[in-house]
Amino acid sequence: MNADKTISSLKGVGPETNKKLQILGIENVSDLLHNYPRRYDDYSEISSIENITPGLVTLRALIKNTTGRYVGRGMHITESIAVDKTSSVRLVWFNQPYREKSILPGVEYFISGEFALRNQRLCVQNPTIERADSFNLNTARIVPIYKETKGLKSSQIRKLVKQNIPNIKILPETLPAWLIKKEKLFSRSQAILAMHFPESPELLEKAKKRIGFEEVFELTLAALMNKKDLAGEHALNILFDKDLAKNFVDHLPFKLTDSQKKTVWQVYKDMEREQPMNRLIEGDVGSGKTIVAVMAAVMAIKQGFQVAFMAPTELLARQHADTICELLKPLGMEDKLGLLLGSLKPAQKTQLHAAIGSGKIQFIVGTHALISEKVIMHSLGLIIIDEQHRFGVQQRKKLQSKAGYMPHVMSMTATPIPRSLALTLYGEMDISVIDAKPPGRLPIKTTICSPNSRPQLYEQIDKQLASGRQMFVVCPLIVQSDMLSAESVENVFSNLKSTVFKHRQIGILHGKMKAEEKENTMKLFVNGKLDILVSTTVVEVGVNVPNATVMLIENAERFGLAQIHQLRGRVGRSSHQGHCYLMMGDSSRPSRRIRALEKNSDGFALAELDLEIRGPGAIYGTMQHGALDLRVAKLTDIKMIASARNAAQEFIDSGESLLQYNHLSGRISILRSVTNLN
Numbered sequence: 001m002n003a004d005k006t007i008s009s010l011k012g013v014g015p016e017t018n019k020k021l022q023i024l025g026i027e028n029v030s031d032l033l034h035n036y037p038r039r040y041d042d043y044s045e046i047s048s049i050e051n052i053t054p055g056l057v058t059l060r061a062l063i064k065n066t067t068g069r070y071v072g073r074g075m076h077i078t079e080s081i082a083v084d085k086t087s088s089v090r091l092v093w094f095n096q097p098y099r100e101k102s103i104l105p106g107v108e109y110f111i112s113g114e115f116a117l118r119n120q121r122l123c124v125q126n127p128t129i130e131r132a133d134s135f136n137l138n139t140a141r142i143v144p145i146y147k148e149t150k151g152l153k154s155s156q157i158r159k160l161v162k163q164n165i166p167n168i169k170i171l172p173e174t175l176p177a178w179l180i181k182k183e184k185l186f187s188r189s190q191a192i193l194a195m196h197f198p199e200s201p202e203l204l205e206k207a208k209k210r211i212g213f214e215e216v217f218e219l220t221l222a223a224l225m226n227k228k229d230l231a232g233e234h235a236l237n238i239l240f241d242k243d244l245a246k247n248f249v250d251h252l253p254f255k256l257t258d259s260q261k262k263t264v265w266q267v268y269k270d271m272e273r274e275q276p277m278n279r280l281i282e283g284d285v286g287s288g289k290t291i292v293a294v295m296a297a298v299m300a301i302k303q304g305f306q307v308a309f310m311a312p313t314e315l316l317a318r319q320h321a322d323t324i325c326e327l328l329k330p331l332g333m334e335d336k337l338g339l340l341l342g343s344l345k346p347a348q349k350t351q352l353h354a355a356i357g358s359g360k361i362q363f364i365v366g367t368h369a370l371i372s373e374k375v376i377m378h379s380l381g382l383i384i385i386d387e388q389h390r391f392g393v394q395q396r397k398k399l400q401s402k403a404g405y406m407p408h409v410m411s412m413t414a415t416p417i418p419r420s421l422a423l424t425l426y427g428e429m430d431i432s433v434i435d436a437k438p439p440g441r442l443p444i445k446t447t448i449c450s451p452n453s454r455p456q457l458y459e460q461i462d463k464q465l466a467s468g469r470q471m472f473v474v475c476p477l478i479v480q481s482d483m484l485s486a487e488s489v490e491n492v493f494s495n496l497k498s499t500v501f502k503h504r505q506i507g508i509l510h511g512k513m514k515a516e517e518k519e520n521t522m523k524l525f526v527n528g529k530l531d532i533l534v535s536t537t538v539v540e541v542g543v544n545v546p547n548a549t550v551m552l553i554e555n556a557e558r559f560g561l562a563q564i565h566q567l568r569g570r571v572g573r574s575s576h577q578g579h580c581y582l583m584m585g586d587s588s589r590p591s592r593r594i595r596a597l598e599k600n601s602d603g604f605a606l607a608e609l610d611l612e613i614r615g616p617g618a619i620y621g622t623m624q625h626g627a628l629d630l631r632v633a634k635l636t637d638i639k640m641i642a643s644a645r646n647a648a649q650e651f652i653d654s655g656e657s658l659l660q661y662n663h664l665s666g667r668i669s670i671l672r673s674v675t676n677l678n
C-alpha cells in the first residue's frame with residue numbers, strides 16, 4: 001500500500017485543503033488513516049416518518065417537490081416534502097439555495113437531522129441527505145466526527161477516508177499472529193476500517209480494543225525491555241549495616257510506620273544487589289517518604305558512596321537539607337552534607353563543587369543545579385529524586401551519567417498514580433507504596449465554598465488564626481489577567497490586607513520572586529511571624545509547616561484533584577485539625593469532580609477519578625512522555641491493560657526476535673528512548 005503517498009495526491013485535495021489537513025497533522029495517507037474520529041454520532045437507526053419523535057432522526061424516504069424562496073432580510077429557505085410508506089414530513093434548509101437544484105424528485109434518500117418545532121410546525125431542520133443507493137458516509141450509519149479546523153469539516157475528511165478504503169483493506173498486520181489469535185483481536189485492517197466506519201457499536205468496541213491493546217502492548221514491551229537491560233547492568237552493591245539502621249531509627253522522635261519499614265527494607269534489598277535499583281516510592285503527602293530516602297542514603301554514605309538528592313524547587317531543597325541535617329547529627333554525619341542551589345554565590349558554588357569532586361561532601365542535596373556540567377561527582381552510588389514527575393527523562397539521565405557506571409536510583413512521588421497507569425508508564429520500575437500515614441493525624445476537613453459565603457468563612461478562619469494557627473491561601477495566578485477570570489496572589493493579598501485581615505501579618509510567595517525573598521518569607525511563615533501566606537502552587541510540593549492548619553484554595557475548579565489533594569496535605573501535618581476550603585469561582589453547582597474532594601481523602605481514589613474524567617493529562621500535565629501518545633487505550637480498562645502487559649511479558653519470555661516485526665520494532669525503539677533511564 002502507498003501509505004506514504006502525500007495527501008495532496010488524493011482526489012479533492014487542492015492547495016487550500018492540503019494546508020488545512022497539514023494543520024491537523026495529516027500529511028500522508030497513513031496519517032489520514034490513523035487520524036481516528038474524536039467521537040461518533042449514531043444515525044444508524046432508521047425510523048418511519050409516522051414514528052418520529054423530536055430529536056436526532058434518520059429517515060429513508062422519497063423526496064417530493066423541492067422549492068426555494070427568499071423570506072426577507074436575505075434569508076433563504078428551501079423546503080422539501082419527504083414521503084415514506086407511513087407518512088410525510090417537511091424538510092427545511094436555511095440559506096442553502098443550491099439544495100433546490102441538487103435534490104432530485106422521485107429519488108430515495110437517507111435523511112439525518114433534527115426533528116423539531118419551527119414556527120409551530122414540525123419539520124426536520126437542515127438535514128444531511130444522501131442517496132440511499134450509494135455508500136452513505138454521513139447518514140444512516142454511526143457517523144465519525146473528526147477533529148476539524150476552520151474551513152475543513154468532518155464530512156470532507158470522511159470522503160477522503162472513503163477514497164482510501166481499498167488501502168485500509170490491504171494494511172499489513174503489525175502484531176504477532178499468535179497474539180492476535182490468543183487475544184481474539186481484530187486484524188489491523190479490520191480495526192482501522194471499523195474505527196472510521198463502524199457497522200455497529202459492538203464492532204467499534206472491538207476496533208478500539210485492538211488499537212488500545214496495541215498501544216499498551218508497545219509501551220509495556222518497551223518498558224520491560226528497558227528493565228531487562230538494566231538488570232544486565234552492573235552496579236556497586238551497598239551492603240546493609242544492621243547497626244547503622246538501628247542507630248538511625250533509635251534516634252528518631254517517632255516510630256516508623258509498617259509501610260515505611262516495608263519500603264525501607266525493599267530498598268535495602270535492592271541496593272545490596274549488583275544490579276542497579278530503579279524503584280519508585282509512591283506515598284501520599286505526609287506519608288513520610290523523606291525518612292525512607294535518608295535511611296537509604298546513610299547506608300550508601302557509610303560505605304563511602306556519594307548520594308545525590310534532587311528536589312524540584314529551592315524551597316524544598318533547603319527544607320530537605322535542614323531536616324536531613326537534624327537526622328544526620330546523631331550519627332555524626334552532618335558534616336558530609338552539602339546544599340547545592342543555582343542561587344548560591346559563585347564563590348560558594350566553586351567551593352562546594354570542589355568538596356563534591358574530592359568526595360569530602362557525600363550527601364548532596366540540591367535542585368537542577370546538581371545536573372550542571374560543573375558538578376563532578378567523586379563516587380556517586382545512589383540518586384534520590386523527590387517529586388520525580390517534576391523532572392524530565394533527560395534530566396534524570398544527566399544526573400545518572402555523573403556516576404560513570406550505573407548508580408542505584410530511587411524516585412519519589414506524592415502524586416498518587418493509579419495502579420493501571422503506573423504499570424503502563426512505569427513498567428520499567430519497581431514500585432513501593434507507602435500506603436499508611438503516621439498515626440495520630442486527623443483527616444483534613446474539606447469544604448466547598450461559594451463566593452457569597454466569604455464573610456462567614458473569614459470569620460471562622462479568624463478564630464483559628466486567633467488561637468495561634470496559620471493559613472495558606474493558594475491562587476491560580478500571580479497577577480490579575482485580562483484573559484482569565486481567576487484570582488491572583490497580588491489581588492488577594494491587597495484585599496485581605498486592607499479589609500478582613502487588617503490585623504494579621506500577611507506574606508506572599510510565588511515563583512517570580514527572588515530566591516532570597518522566597519527564603520525570607522518562608523522563614524517568617526515557618527517561625528510563626530506571618531499568620532497568612534498568599535501564594536501560587538509553589539507551596540504544593542514538600543513544604544512543611546505543622547502549625548498551619550487552614551488551606552484556602554481560590555478558584556478551586558481550576559486545579560486538578562491530585563493537585564488539590566497535595567495542597568491540602570500541607571495542613572495535615574500535625575495533631576491539630578486541618579481545614580481545606582475550596583473557594584469556587586462562581587456560585588454555580590460544583591462539579592462531581594470537585595465534590596469528590598469533600599468525601600474522599602484517599603489520594604489514589606481521587607487520581608483514579610481524575611484519570612477517568614479528564615484523562616492521564618490531568619495527572620501528568622505536561623508530562624515528558626510526549627511519545628507515549630495513548631490515543632485510544634483507556635487506562636481505566638484494567639483488564640485490557642493487564643492482558644496487554646502479560647502479552648508483552650510473554651513476548652519477552654518467548655525469546656522471539658523483534659526484528660521480524662518491522663513496524664513494532666520501530667515503535668519500540670522510539671518508546672524505549674523516551675522511557676529509558678539508561
Ligand code: ADP
Nearest residue numbers: 254255256257284285286287288289290291438
Ligand atoms: P512526604 O511523604 O510528604 O514527603 P515527609 O517525609 O515530609 O512526607 O513527612 C511528613 C512529616 O511526617 C515530617 O514532619 C516527618 O518528620 C513526619 N513523619 C515521618 N514519618 C513519621 C512517623 N513514622 N511517625 C510520625 N511522624 C512521621
Ligand code: MG
Nearest residue numbers: 289290386542
Ligand atoms: Mg516529600
